[in-house]
Amino acid sequence: MTDGQTAGSNTRTNKVDRVIEEYDLGDIGDELERLWLGEGDEQQSVRDLAELFNRRVLQSAIDASDVFTLGENVDHIYDALTGGESESDDRTLIRARLEQNGIDVEAVERDFVSHQTIYRYLKNHRDAEQPEPTDEERVEKAEQTIQRLRGRTTAVTERSLEGLQKKGTISLGDFSVLNDIQVLCDDCGRSYDVADLLARGGCECET
Structure with a gap:
């Protein structure tokens, strides 16, 4: 069946x-x-x-x-x-x-x-x-997806570290998880935060 x-x-x-x-x-x-x-x-x-x-x-x-x-x-x-x-x-x-x-x-x-x-x-x-989405909607959707995944990665990392901390597997005091996504343009060497890159509409070297 x-x-x-x-x-x-x-x-x-x-x-x-x-x-x-x-x-x-x-x-x-x-x-x-x-x-x-x-x-x-x-x-x-x-x-x-x-x-x-x-x-x-x-x-x-x-x-x-x-x-x-x-x-x-x-x-x-x-x-x-x-x-x-x-x-x-x-x-x-x-x-x-x-x-x-x-x-x-x-x-x-x-x-x-x-x-x-x-x-x-x-x-x-x-x-x-x-x-069919517009170009603006595509960029906005991409940013939302990235932000959700970044938030999820941060939350999972925090829970995993807290679990190890509680079991005494690692030694760690109060902590914060920093989760920055940088995009490096291989053509010009400039680096951008992914949100800034999307807001700019791309890398300066292409404009």
């Missing part, structure tokens, strides 16, 4: 709709479409939407478990399960605690979706079509 075929029926559906129904995710399909077609800060890529969807799946599985006493939030748990955390020990511990609370971790992970699956769902099953 394929992902698109329900047991005991000839009715074909898609994985996203099946998982929405199985985990009682309500109108998340409408939310995915709205965010994909949104404008400015609202618009999100299919990669972002796949992560949003998978985190909701995990949250639903946790909410449906018998008793849940794990202190970490869902974002931390998801990062650990999907390899976002640096320590395999942390991932192993979290998986064990989830399973102790009645959660079939492997089944939940099988129900996670890829960004390609989200794209096909929006295009083929919801007939969603993004308008």
Whole structure:
């Protein structure tokens, strides 16, 4: 039986709709479409939407478990399960605690979706079509994507260091994580902060 075929029926559906129904995710399909077609800060890529969807799946599985006493939030748990955390020990511990609370971790992970699956769902099953962006919108979207990834990298780095710090693996006092992205133009040797480069419209040597 394929992902698109329900047991005991000839009715074909898609994985996203099946998982929405199985985990009682309500109108998340409408939310995915709205965010994909949104404008400015609202618009999100299919990669972002796949992560949003998978985190909701995990949250639903946790909410449906018998008793849940794990202190970490869902974002931390998801990062650990999907390899976002640096320590395999942390991932192993979290998986064990989830399973102790009645959660079939492997089944939940099988129900996670890829960004390609989200794209096909929006295009083929919801007939969603993004308008062609202007050059300004492309630059703005690129900056938003970079800033989100930079913020995520900073957050993961902070959590990883705090985990090592608490276990006594490393010696570290109060700290801050600085995450600057510099772009070096090989033609002229000038270096720019990525946000400044986008605001300028490129390197001076090209103008």
